[in-house]
Amino acid sequence: MTFLADLHIHSRFSRATSKALNPGHLAAWARCKGITVLGTGDFTHPQWREELRRELTLDAASGLYALKNAPPQDVLPGGMLPQKDGSPTLFLLQAEISSIYKRGGKVRKVHNLVFVPTLDDAENLSRRLAQIGNLHSDGRPILGLDSRDLLEIMLECAPGAVMIPAHVWTPWFALFGSKSGFDRLEDCYGDLSSHIFALETGLSSDPAMNRLVSALDGYALVSNSDAHSGANLGREANLFAGSPGYEGIFTALRAAAARQDQSALGCRFLGTLEFYPDEGKYHLDGHRACNVVLEPRETRALGNICPVCGKPLTVGVLHRVLELADRAAVPPLPREPEARPLIPLPELVSEILGVGTASRKTQERYAALLRHLGPELDILCQMPVERIRDHWEPLGEAVSRMRQGQVFREGGYDGHYGTVRVFSPEEKREWQKSSASLPGLRAAGKSGPARQGPHPAQPQAPKPRPDSLPLHTDAPPPGQGAAEEQAPAFSSEQEAALRAGPFPALVLAGPGAGKTRVLIGRLQSLLEQGEDPGRILALTFTRRAAAELRQRLTTALPDMPNPPLCDTLHGLAWRLRQTNAAASPLLLDEDAAHRLFCTANPQLSPATARRLWGMLLLARETHSLHNEPAHSPLAQAAANYRQAKDAGSCPRMDYADLLDWLLDAARQKHMQGRIGPFRHVLVDEVQDLSPVQLDIIRALLPADGQGFFGIGDPDQAIYGFRGAAGQNEESLRRHWPGLEVFRLGRSYRSSQSVLDMARSLLHGQNSCGPLTATRSLSAELRLFAAPDAQAEARWVASNVRNLLGGTSHTLQDRSTAASPLSGTLAPGDVAVLVRLKAQIPLVHAVLEEAGIPCAAPAREFFWQNAACARLLALLATHCGFAHSLPAQPEPGDSLPWAGAALPPPEAMTPWLQELPWAGSGFTTGPAWRQCRRFWQDCGSWQDFFSALAWQNEAESVRARAQQVQIMTLHASKGLEFQAVFLPGLEDGLLPLRRELLFPPTEDDAGDPPQAQAEELRLLYVGLTRAARAIFVSHAARRTLYGRHLRLAPSPFLDRIRDFCRQSAASAHTRLEKRQLSLLEQ
DSSP, X not given: OEEEEEOOBOOTTSTTSOTTOSHXXXXXXXXXXXXXXXXXXXXXXXXXXXXXXXXXEEOTTTSSEEESSOOOSTTSTTSOOOOOOSXXXXXXXXXXXXXXXXXTTEEEEEEXXXXXXXXXHHHHHXXXXXXXXXXXXXXXXXEOOOHHHHHHHHHHHOTTOEEEESSTTOSSSSTTOXXXXXXSHHHHHGGGGGGOOEEEOOTTOOHHHHTTSGGGTTSEEEOOOOBSSGGGTTSSEEEEEEOOOHHHHHHHHHXXXXXXXXXXXXXXXXXXXXXXXXXXXXXBEEEGGGTEEEOHHHHHHTTTBOTTTOSBOBOOHHHHHHHHOOXXXXXXXXXXXXXXXXXXXXXXXXXXXXXXXXXXXXXXXXXXXXXHHOOXXXXXXXXXXXXXXXXXXXXXXXXXXXXXXXXXXXXXXTTBOOEEESSOHHHHHHHHHSSOOOTTOOOTTOOSXXXXXXXXXXXXXXXXXXXXXXXXXXXXXXXXXXXHHHSOOOOHHHHHHHTOOSSOEEEEEOTTSOHHHHHHHHHHHHHHTTOOGGGEEEEESSHHHHHHHHHHHHHHOTTOSSOOEEEEHHHHHHHHHHHHOSSOOEEOOHHHHHHHHHHHOTTSOHHHHHHHHHHHHHHHHTTOGGGSOTTSHHHHHHHHHHHHHHOSSSOEEOHHHHHHHHHHHHHTTTTTTTSOOOSEEEEESGGGOOHHHHHHHHHHSOTTOTTEEEEEOGGGOOOGGGTOOOOOHHHHHHHOTTOEEEEEOEESSSOHHHHHHHHHHTTTOOTTOOOEESSOOOOEEEEEEESSHHHHHHHHXXXXXXXXXXXXXXXXXXXXXXXXXXXXXXXXXXXXXXXXXXXXXXXXXXXXXXXXXXXXXXXXXXXXXXXXXXXXXXXXXXXXXXXXXXXXXXXXOOOTTTTSOOOOHHHHHHHHHTOTTSHHHHHTSHHHHHHHHHHHHHOSHHHHHHHHHHHHHHHHHHHHSOOEEEEEHHHHTTOOEEEEEEOOOBTBBTTBOHHHHSOOOTTOXXXXXXXXXXXXXXXXXXHTTEEEEEEEEEESOEEETTEEEOOOBOTTHHHHGGGSEEEEOOOOOOOOOOOOOTTOO
């Protein structure tokens, strides 16, 4: 059994579609066409989805959906549908989604077809997408969502869902479109490209044209009608053999993409029924307004400009195919499905009758043909020509010529359909002049061969090479890279720094001086000098910064397949550790490491354990643990912790172990042949190197430091509590006497007022020297004294609303004129920076109450815990949710409940306690408690993983929204905003003085003497995040950690107070009236 499937249509809820398109109407037209499986179209539209639920029922045999009631009979003139074999029309859930977004500095518009197995899957996916865009206004929604992200959301929401890029060559809305597409599929879908296995060719191209691009050999090519009315169903379709079904159809397409033998499959993909591509609206180039139509070479000769009006031409599909083609002709490919070009039956009837396809005469003859001969596609593809001749001889001749490719073609262009005819103009004139039979037809009652029509005009594959078109891109001419054209030239001081060498170089760069840009420029400079990218290493201190550096390097060097390695030291160590180790160790996060330390030292009180843990971390970063006496409490606790990590069959490592391992590997040259050896090591934020990190870098380089390039600002050294005492010119020169130092004195971020205020905080002693603003920006600097923390938070909210365009007044300063920045900023331009995380909830609550979109740092979710992620990977695979989580089960991991239902999480605890990679440290930790609580809310593992996918997606969607950021000062480093709020400038908070915040304890060692200087630098970091506005404040009273505090203003305010416009609010005094008693004394 063979069947036809048209898998791309629309409902009446899409724009510019027939209002008659309901499920019954579609089923009736599918019967007229001979289509067995039909896409539903538009399942993302809530009304259409509800209608599908109401009108369709699940067909148990196929797993697809069928109409509950018989289709209407009135879609054809005269009623009555063609006879059918009795099998119902089946519906496959399908939607088309338009993604419009910016990538690589260019607007991208890509349409994607999405297929899901069930209506519940359609509901889940639509609910996710509704968080991003409006699904109500159009059945084909427009979302500002990257196609890669759309694919990721689809895979998370609906296991078994499939995405197929739609009409991939259409100029305006397609994967490879000339106006807004990509040159490679991988550029669009990135790391998820492997999930794409089929492409829709569209009406203006056919499989032969697509096979001129060898990169597309690994994809199945499908063809669909993209119908906006029932009459247009099946103008392109897909031919299958076997039993229809969701899994069967897509399994067959995957097999076709892999060019595998399909004979053993229950459903096999045989090929496509094709519109002649010439008839498509965008086959050739042209400008419809000027009636200009051109072949690709003519367009290229004109520079893609219309010769009539001088405006850009619409570059058609054929032109675009030739740009990307790397073949001169279509080669014989193994197991290539067949492609049959067709002319829709109404067009053949119209040509024979000499009237339009929409005319009553054509429609009535078309309906009569279907009632007497059967469905349209049966007539065009399968029915013997003699039977058609016997019914209507002209149609028999027309079908015969069409099947042999004896056609006359005029290409469509710029939205204007082309024409494909079976009779020549001369033949038409001949039969219009006389009553004679059409040329090529037998006279009535006579036999004999038909006269030959025109010579066969088989669709010819374009000849791209050696006549191919040069690839057209938006890139500037050779020698003028995009980065050079868009970015301003480096300043003379930046140029001197990035060209430094071969001696070790230190670049001291203040806030906004372009540190990252200079680092990228240094990388480019080395590559221009012929350095091997594999021998260049760029290091940063956070994964976020490393990702940004990689992204910017990719943007600057888009054609480099293997750019230099950009990573953190911990990331580099983990990468190498996994490469060198036979078994991957379990990496403990900070909380898990701390819990294991406490478990290994049960004799310690919680306070003592916390203090010793901090001492241990600091000692390991500073290489001072070996100086500790063997029987000291710290040395004994460290030994117990080390034994606990080594216990069991699965080794465990913490972050400090990674650095120790990397240092040993670097000293012993274990990295050679894998990564490195490195000739150049570039370090961002060099001031934050701890002693052990500096030792690693020294071990990676020659003894004289040749190849070292560090950039940073000692005034932003804020990680002394981690052992980073602040590397500077003096400390580095002790190791490398030949160190050369460069200073960058221009700030491209902040106004001069902001820079002067920040410099005053340091008493003018900037390590990088005075900073000069490159832009003349007005600035607003404010200082507010609040009676309590609530009043302070309300002041922050009031000023944020003012910056965003709110109408509320400040708490006390009501007569003050509005800020020059009022109403000019977006939420993402504003940040509230605090010293402690404990300050965030109050600020967040008040901003939300004021209706301000804001985001606080997300708590760590239980599925981000390493042990929990490993467990969930196992459980998800067991439950059939493997695609809902990024992690996959580790080799050798297994569940004791294989083949059985999973028990609740509580019942798993004893088993987990025995596992080397989990143990009691995990089962007693917060991640496992959260996981158990989450499961209890869901009630089953099936609902658990569905909800987990939802949580992941909700967080992802929220991350895309623009919001006021609330974060700690430490977290703000490296970021920049237009306006910064700094609440809590009080003595005890900033500078942090623990003895004022916490009750004294026996083990309290107090703050180290250098802490005050580091707190000053921390405020400097906060001030210099701002470009144009700084709002600092302090409160007379606040509550933290359950303690009611009265803290004096920060001593740092004396250094910056004079730069600010100051205001204050008094505590509200409540007056109570009561009658005095004569009995009172």
